[in-house]
Amino acid sequence: MTALTARQREVLRLTAAGLSSTQIGRRLGINGRTVAHHLSSTYRVLGAHDRAHAVALAIHFGYITLAELAHIASKETAA
Template sequence: MRSLTIRQRQVLTLAAFGYTNAQIGRLLNVRANTINRHLSEVYATLGARDRANAVAIGIHSGDITLSELGRIAAAATDRPTDGPSEPPRARLSAPEPVSGLPEGRDADRPPQSRTDAAA
């Protein structure tokens, strides 16, 4: 599987937070059509059916980290509540490596419980 570009990761992370293509476009200073193209490329790269599936795959593969989503959420709560609803201008960096995930052949297999392991 090909990896996502930094821009594709930024777009996918903002989509994961719930922003529309127009909001993401305003944040990144591009048109909504450009965001739509980036998301189409993300879907193709990840083999995703739609936005939600791409987000799930992105989180599972480490292209989106929960810490990035937390930074966006924190930036969103720091803005005033009166006025137009604009997305925060959070700085997005390259995804951090995912630790604590199993590697190898059994990575997709759920962990066994102690009773299963003893049997």
């Protein structure tokens, strides 16, 4: 399996936090379509069908740890 790029991992972490492509784009200073492109290429690398599947596979393959997921969730809940 090809490794995810740093940007793909970053977009995936924000996806795991429940942010939309538009919200992720604003947070990263990129266009929502660019976010969609990163997600699309991430799906191909992981063999995912959608956002939830991509996040689950990212956890399975170690791109997102459960500790990171808990941290992401706590940050987003506090915001």
